[in-house]
Amino acid sequence: MSDGATRVFADEATAADPVADAARELIAGLALRPWGQVAPSVYESGRLVAGAAWLPGHHQRIGFLLREQRPDGAWGPPEGYALVPTLSATDALLAALADGRWAGADLLAPVARGLDALTGRLLATPARALPDTPALDLIVPALVESINDRLARLDRTTAERLPRPPLALPAGLGSDRLRAVRAAVAAGAALPTKLAHFYEVLDATPADAGPTLTAVGASPAATAAWLTAAGPAAGPAAHAFLRELIREADGPVPCPTPITVFERAWVLSGLRRAGVAVNPPATVLRTLAAATGAEGIATGEGLPTDADTTSVTLDALARLGRRADPASLWAYETADGFCTWPGSEDGFSVTTNAHVLDAFGQYVATHPGANARYHRTVERLSAVLPAHQLADGPWQDRWHASPYYATACCVLALAEFGRGAAAAEAVDRAAGWVLNSQRADGSWGRWDGTAEETAYALQVLLAVPTTVPRVDDAVARGHAYLHESAGRQHPPLWYGKELYCPTVIVRATVLAACRLAGIRASGVDRSVVDCGYQSTKTAT
Structure with a gap:
């Protein structure tokens, strides 16, 4: 041959x-x-909107999410591939809605459509039928938990204008692994290096992060999560890395990078x-x-x-x-x-x-x-x-x-x-x-x-x-x-x-x-x- x-x-x-x-x-x-x-990411950009509004380009990232929403209310590619980006974008827009720096009237309808897409189709898909994307069993429970928490904390006027059923996890998918990993990270356990790629959902930061680190886990979202917890001064190289990514795409960020x-x-x-x-x-x-x-x-x-x-x-x-x-x-x-x-x-x-x-x-x-x-x-x-x-x-x-x-x-x-x-x-x-x-x-x-x-x-x-x-x-x-x-x-x-x-x-x-x-x-x-x-x- x-x-x-x-x-x-x-x-x-x-x-x-x-x-x-x-x-x-x-x-x-x-x-x-x-x-x-790498092309801009709905998931990563959504994580920056939800947890790192202090970074430049915040309003541009919200605008990017609004533009990327599909007519059916979801975000991302067809089939079950839409679940993770739709969870991230919906959670991000809920965070922006609570923040108050973006006109709430512009966000209510997209959030409502996102919630409908999640409850009506995406979360109704059994776990065994979802695509095997990396750490789906960590990301989906973490974002469902976050969305439910944000919905529970909405003011009454806003809440009355949104569907508010608690989101349920897909059948066959639980939160046990997420809880176990979070507990291990909090206890200082040494975890596989590749888990750093998902630190934004682990409620912790890598122990080896420092001033010379460019990126946590080759992920803007994981890097932003660390900088949000530690402060930009703790990671000048990482901060410069994120600012350059944001500048190049005028707001949204890619992943992996x-x-x-x-x-x-x-x-x-x-x-x-x-x-x-x-x-x-x-x-x-x-x-x-x-x-x-x-x-x-x-x-x-x-x-x-x-x-x-x-x-x-x-x-x-x-x-x-x-x-x-x-x-x-x-x-x-x-x-x-x-x-x-x-x-x-x-x-x-x-x-x-x-x-x-x-x-x-x-x-x-x-x-x-x-x-x-x-x-x-x-x-x-x-x-x-x-x-x-x-x-x-x-x-x-x-x-x-x-x-x-x-x-x-x-x-x-x-x-x-x-x-x-x-x-x-x-x-x-x-x-x-x-x-x-x-x-x-x-x-x-x-x-x-x-x-x-x-x-x-x-x-x-x-x-x-x-x-x-x-x-x-x-x-x-x-x-x-x-x-x-x-x-x-x-x-x-x-x-x-x-x-x-x-x-x-x-x-x-x-x-x-x-x-x-x-x-x-x-x-x-x-x-x-x-x-x-x-x-x-x-x-x-």
Whole structure:
């Protein structure tokens, strides 16, 4: 499988074309905005409105929440993904209503619609049917408790104008874990590092926070909670970090942030895999070098090291000709494959394991005499990933809402490094599923057609070395859709406290797909190969 289309594309280098120009400009921006670029978050912005009104941009964040409310009263993406952002926004607007600094008449109707959406649909969904977003069993009980408390303390005049039934937790979800974690934090217990990401709902602050800390748990909300409790003077670096985020977005804040390593690794790995020539600044490469250490590397400051980020970083380094021994990944090996965090994770991630296959596959491809354990790992993952494939051909994962992302991760890894008949058969089945799920307008997507999901689908089809006319037609239609949809906002699809969009990673994914589709089309008009993503220099 290592001689497939993916390897061919990885060796392709072209000079002076729109995709390469746009990619170079995108990569230059990685060093200019080292915290990463993530779209504004309803959940995080709501937490700042509710608990950190002293920060600049308070009124702009309220305005952002009001603009983002859906006609049905909820906030956020479809289905159960709307629960967490709707709880956060409703609680935030109730806090603003009680504060009195925003006209109450402007807030009453949005609060009422939010409460109706919660009681009528979202909280009525059983816990087992809700998406497995991180710490949902902490966030939902904490926000339901907060909303009920705020409703109980409303003045009589306001209360009479709002529905006031106590909100109930979804069936099957309780408050026991939240109470236990809060009690442990209050008692000074050492908790897993990744819990710092959720400190805004734990009624406590991390013991190691201090003046040089930039961000608590890579979360503006967690950082603001600490500064609110400790005072801005206790964390000048964190205060400056929040003010800069607020300034850039004129009020609302993103999450997760910082995502320094995550953004750089995914961008560089994806572009280089597609054959886009890149020459990242030395400052960018230095941030990735830690992945070759004994413990791997974390997504960004304030988060624990993890196998997913470590693997993609190693893959990026290898594709750039840098040392990338994946020995640090042995710490994440389990009986089932590889976990994302050692000793603190429920469930299995196919995308983490696909990325681990990339890391080990890269190493054995350039070190054929490597220790037998490395080769056994490639063989093992070549069987593990097909075993988790769904019956009709895709994969689904816990870090992304779309099956097209998980399917692309698994197909690219298996097509390039997979061994055995099971790997080859899994790739063919996945390509068949993608081919049969294309929309009439040429796009692909879980809820609606999106550029991001269309890019993943194209990568799957282009990883299969075939010239079947139906595949070529699907690729051409998908490529045309990317060109036509350039400039549209990318919806949030990545798992965090709520779904979020890492904008630069998504843009790099689209660029990579455009490069691959342009190569496949051979005689295509070069003016559309860029899919509309021209650099500012070529655009002018």
